[in-house]
Amino acid sequence: MIELADVLDARERVESVARHTPLEYSHSFSSMTGAAVHPKLEVFQRTGSFKLRGATNRIATLSADEQAAGVVTASAGNHAQGVALAATRADVDSVVVMPEHAPIAKVKATRSYGAEVVLHGEDYDAAQARAHEIEADDGRTYVHAFDDPTVMAGQGTIGLEIVEDCPDVDTVVVPIGGGGLIAGIATAVKAKSPDTRVIGVEAEGAPSAAQSLQQGNIQKLDGVDTIADGIATRKVGDRTFEVIEKRVDEVVTVSDPEIAVAITTLLERSKTLVEGAGAVPMAAILAEAFEYGDDEVIVPALCGGNIDLNMLRTVVMRGLVETGRYLRLRTTLADQPGSLEQLIGIISAERANIYAIQHDRTSRDTGMTATEVEIDLETRGEDHVAALLDELEASGYDVDVLV
Incomplete structure (x- = not known):
């Protein structure tokens, strides 16, 4: 079981290599949630992740x-x-x-x-x-990725920075994969600010810590499935689990769509690129995966920014779909002049923007005198999507939402 002294010793070894990363108040996320959200921007660490701290120590x-x-x-x-x-x-x-x-x-x-x-x-x-x-x-x-006391102590230097930069913090929200990060942060935070809550967040597709806490002993998953590859671990660490049991107040999970929304929103509203594993704390706040009050001072530890660009494209598109910003629909038109123009007129009147249109006259699901049409649209939110679909159905179109 590591203690505060181990984290303080680690800081002396780590500070010449790792940066003291920013912790800033976010007007955007505070307005969206009603809490006072101060992201810990460990995404700006050298190598783009907190892992440098534990490895250096x-x-x-x-x-x-x-x-x-x-x-x-x-x-x-x-x-x-x-x-x-x-x-x-x-x-x-x-x-x-x-x-x-x-x-x-x-x-x-x-x-x-x-x-x-x-x-x-x-x-x-x-x-x-x-x-x-x-x-x-x-x-x-x-050099273990998480289940090592010196690695945990190195990651715990983030907790020292959080308490020093935000002394009135009520809740710290931390990702959990193997547990080294939250074990270190919880050790530092609970020693320096005992009343501060520490909330751990896992992906629904890799919930080893959550299941282990429920069962009272470490559970190894048969497999993992999540876009948050940095926390896609089948088993929480033996040493880290001891610390989690003692010093972490609650562990919650978030879904991949919720993670995608967090990544997209961070990129759009804060101009901050965060990978899936680093985004789960913000996903938990936005999805209200744990209870918090108005004006509660919350520090989500955004601890990784190394997202693959191909994955980013997929995640951003999913985030737009989840927030009603992108819509792909399919419907059937009479295969005659003016049919497509009439459909586009309704879409235009509802102020949706067309990205692409695809005709398919060969589909076996349509009659010989009809054509199947798929349309990709830019929309302005869930209410806008609902209004557009209602108008299309009211106009006699049988619409399938594809994404």
């Missing part, structure tokens, strides 16, 4: 012989980059095993920081097993 504690032998780790991406940079700065050789389907941007970044990257397995657990084989074969020190 762990590597700083290696003996001379361990430094000479090098380190190895497994990671979905952010811990990989943290270990790579921390090891390179300490002149320690590093090998990082990443899942075969890790985001390309994270793989390239890890290599650019100086690590040898090995791609292996479908998920983090498979990559971890391969990393332990390399550990045994080469005599390297394994």
